[in-house]
Amino acid sequence: MTNKTALVISAHSADFVWRCGGAIALHAAKGYEVTVVCLSFGERGESAKLWKTPGMTLDKVKAERRREAENAAKALDVHDIQFFDLGDYPLEMDREAKFRLVDVMRKVQPAFILSHSQYDPYNPDHMYVQQWTLECRAVAQAWGHNPGEKILGAPQVYMFEPHQTEQMKWRPDVLLDITPVWDKKWAAIQCMEGQEHLWTYYKNVAENRANQFMRNSGGQAGGRPAKYAEGFQSVFPRTVDEL
């Protein structure tokens, strides 16, 4: 494949940073063009700090959140970031919005897709995005949708790490060493000025996933000394030539 690509589908404009910023920067470094779609800005539900500012308006919040996300995308070497501006809490996706996402999928032809976990009682926006991702993937594979376009193959969908993983019934089956790009992820995290209470949280997560990386790559008998890692759960079985 000459052009390696990946696609990230983020419910709110900061999710891609906490949950897969390392995967983005790492694959960018490997030559992947990574596209990020932010379905909303998280303007209503994930911008508490901004709303506490006097005189705040929805437009100002959205502009600020966009600015933060663009900065983070830059820090992570994102190839393209798109804002669908669908609104949040609740985030809703009608047929038109879904077909817009289908268009992106077909255009990007990603080797893999990163998106949210399947369950989230704290934040149903997240879990609906997982469901819509699968719906759009199926449409993008349909020969009868916009006949003549190049259809989508069968890219793996990785569910990135949610907040409070155990409550989401999420279980990582892949651990990715992001040590080489940790500085980029840390810089991107710091772009999220409005959610400072999450910075250390996701630094801790990265360190502990690295501990698990070592445990699973050999443990006391030569586990690789990763310092930062990210976990992902695959939706589909993978197809291989060697175990």
Added chain:
Amino acid sequence: MTNKTALVISAHSADFVWRCGGAIALHAAKGYEVTVVCLSFGERGESAKLWKTPGMTLDKVKAERRREAENAAKALDVHDIQFFDLGDYPLEMDREAKFRLVDVMRKVQPAFILSHSQYDPYNPDHMYVQQWTLECRAVAQAWGHNPGEKILGAPQVYMFEPHQTEQMKWRPDVLLDITPVWDKKWAAIQCMEGQEHLWTYYKNVAENRANQFMRNSGGQAGGRPAKYAEGFQSVFPRTVDEL
């Protein structure tokens, strides 16, 4: 790694053929030395046809089952096959037998282990072997067990395909293309003279797993034309540098 190795732990002497014969032959062809441990011959519970022969004795059944398994191992290019002869239905593994398996694990130092699924109401022997495999893996990793020996790293444990998969709560997360070695697997299957009723069953399984391989490797948009495949379920997360 100069010596690539793998270890198969088979409750009864035919399990390794139906469930991972393709993986064995494929990895042998790639230069792996594959060791197979048969904990029992399946002499009491999986030799109905032999027991229907007049004058049959336990020793004769075991000898016949051993012969079949050795022939199959040869057909699959198994590096080493060991018979623990622990008895079956029920298969029991005391501390001594477990430590014998630990010794094999340490000696082989497998890149990965293949064994049974976690649940099996039809055949508890199978599910106990999965549990013992994990127990022995933990002991083999313990620095205080036979101090001075080279301890085991953290090899993946793949659960191979059980009979009636859905009843076993087994879900494959890896599909392996075994087309290049199908002839070997088919030859090994035919060595199992006493269980002819399973030959076509596992041929059908291999064909259908290949259909799934195509579906998951690109589907109508370029899925790879595998003709025979095997499925496996991983116990542990895998550690990677690229998704």
Added chain:
Amino acid sequence: MTNKTALVISAHSADFVWRCGGAIALHAAKGYEVTVVCLSFGERGESAKLWKTPGMTLDKVKAERRREAENAAKALDVHDIQFFDLGDYPLEMDREAKFRLVDVMRKVQPAFILSHSQYDPYNPDHMYVQQWTLECRAVAQAWGHNPGEKILGAPQVYMFEPHQTEQMKWRPDVLLDITPVWDKKWAAIQCMEGQEHLWTYYKNVAENRANQFMRNSGGQAGGRPAKYAEGFQSVFPRTVDEL
């Protein structure tokens, strides 16, 4: 907290009686102001007896169901009962209806919310209400929704007992002793004139949950002699200072 409050979200107008009438009366007795929202009257799907009456109309059924629910609410010392009249079988909740429920959540500021279980193949109305409850809870927590209003905290959501619990994958993790208010619950149950076939059923449930209360509070070694109890399943972890 000077004003203690709780909120019950009931798909049909009788659900709050069978499923948490005891919890309502008990907390009312403890000084809680309990608000009940009935999203529908159950007029189409849970009023078989009324529909068997000649000359029955939808409006008459709704009026009768409303009367029964108001009587039951009175018997249980409900502080406020609201009827959203959204229709049932299927019960549907559009954005406007959801925001109306968000308004109630914010106004009531409940210490906890009681609602339906997560799964119900017999009655999808029930399971959608659980989902919408979580959606509305998230919106009610969003600083950007009607900025300036007091947002909702993080009240526990308890799923009350469905019919045929095991089919609903419901598992109670809290047993509440309702012995002191059983008379009120029994009176409320009897207000449900159209569903007499459920009276004894839920009396049996209350007695058996009490048996379980005793078993779990000390058993043969001093379990508390509750005579009537209700079970609930928590959606979220609880936060404590002592185990």
Added chain:
Amino acid sequence: MTNKTALVISAHSADFVWRCGGAIALHAAKGYEVTVVCLSFGERGESAKLWKTPGMTLDKVKAERRREAENAAKALDVHDIQFFDLGDYPLEMDREAKFRLVDVMRKVQPAFILSHSQYDPYNPDHMYVQQWTLECRAVAQAWGHNPGEKILGAPQVYMFEPHQTEQMKWRPDVLLDITPVWDKKWAAIQCMEGQEHLWTYYKNVAENRANQFMRNSGGQAGGRPAKYAEGFQSVFPRTVDEL
């Protein structure tokens, strides 16, 4: 019951063939009138081969798919086949379409319903149909829906076999011997000219389910020699007079 009837709800126009063609033909042979509802033709998402033909249009695809389905229905002795033509990928069902299905349920008064599995990440159309089936069943049971009509009883809903069963969390609890009607099913399968890559797949499935039928009906000690079978998962408990 003088008229024995059954109802099949098929997301796309070929699903009823692969997944329960045997059950249809078998029950037809036993005197059941089997009605099949095809919610869509699978014209966009399951007609790849047709779309590869130059000059293809949506109408042509639908016509062709209809023709294939009608032929298959004939081969299976279907009593009545109805095409709702709701579109696919995504298949959507509004209130009106649901009530149309409710009408069919009430008119057919099926002894049992056959439909899709509960989960399908490859093809969300399938899983939504399962959900809608349960919704419509509940409405069809409601005395207040079109009062005066004969309401639906409580027919079992069997989920028929999905593709890649283990990925769908589907587990058959019923195995049906379709040996006597296999020829009809095989003929119906061959009517699906556009999906030839599935013919052998579902033949293999039928053979392997028969192997399981034998295993579960007596095994080596007299299991019945079925040659073709189908598996189903029940949604509801069954009510019996004898175990």
Added chain:
Amino acid sequence: MTNKTALVISAHSADFVWRCGGAIALHAAKGYEVTVVCLSFGERGESAKLWKTPGMTLDKVKAERRREAENAAKALDVHDIQFFDLGDYPLEMDREAKFRLVDVMRKVQPAFILSHSQYDPYNPDHMYVQQWTLECRAVAQAWGHNPGEKILGAPQVYMFEPHQTEQMKWRPDVLLDITPVWDKKWAAIQCMEGQEHLWTYYKNVAENRANQFMRNSGGQAGGRPAKYAEGFQSVFPRTVDEL
């Protein structure tokens, strides 16, 4: 089959009464010879009331429990009741005891087996019995175990209703109408003099399972008016000729 038979495996000597007394009496009335195996008397862990009597000894408790069980068996028309006297809390089953149970299985050749649920954190004795039942069933099917004996077929194993069903992850998939024999079950229950606190509990259970029986056999549209029922969960798929 000329002789219809069934086998009940009861951890403690009262379990068969509460959990499947109705099924026993009903099948006895249908001509089944029902054998009950009590693995222990429940003498240590389920005889609190007796132990509160001054001067009580283990032998006296066992004698009393045996008397109660024999009386109950008589009330239920049990064909044969056997006491293995293996001890309880913990109940342990060595190889010899398992083979004794295998002998019973082969001798009885049951059409179905009734035993405990798969999980029970309150009472691990119960869940081990489920596991041992499956182990012994597999041995009883093995041609190489006591060659020459008639081997066991593939009888269904029904898990009967545990205490606090939801905590046991038990879900009934069969509801059995025991109305015709309720008097016998109620008489048997009253034989359990030492556990009077459970009498009403299991009467309530029987009434509520009957309510569910009606709900699932037609509901408001003609559900059968069962007054007492029992629920069971099948371990294996059933094999049928008609859905």
Added chain:
Amino acid sequence: MTNKTALVISAHSADFVWRCGGAIALHAAKGYEVTVVCLSFGERGESAKLWKTPGMTLDKVKAERRREAENAAKALDVHDIQFFDLGDYPLEMDREAKFRLVDVMRKVQPAFILSHSQYDPYNPDHMYVQQWTLECRAVAQAWGHNPGEKILGAPQVYMFEPHQTEQMKWRPDVLLDITPVWDKKWAAIQCMEGQEHLWTYYKNVAENRANQFMRNSGGQAGGRPAKYAEGFQSVFPRTVDEL
């Protein structure tokens, strides 16, 4: 209750520190007498660093591990620490050892028990301890075990946090604020000289559980500012007088 007590059951001698050191110190500060039982020293499987020292022997490792555990216990204000010295990897518990644990349970009469999670493929010792804890709890409740002794009531069993929680299917339903005693836990952690690679890991865990504590106790609308917390999963439902 005049004497408040709690019991911790730890597979290896360090588990109680990482997994519930905060709960221990916190309850000690509240007047609880906390007893810790270490079933083994983790001498074979959790002492890699020691075994890398030249001239090491099993006895030296055990002595060193005991010293570390005693120091940690002191730091946490443990009332009593007992070492059963049963060996590890594999940790085995025969009838005698179980009854010894039963004796402790009866003597301590704990208000609650803390122990391991239900599943652990990395370390089966852990999951067997959970199972044995439930077995011993049941025996300790049995009136017929050592008649005359005060039997155990029905203490809650909390499963403390395992390593790699998601792999263990563990889900915390209680979050405990341990901020007031963090210094003690941190001191105890530092007593575990041989496992320095886990120090930061469990500090990160404590910080992140505190973030979750805030999220679940009010979130952006007044969540309590905990700085360190621990999570636990309850085995049994709790019995309450108020939700």
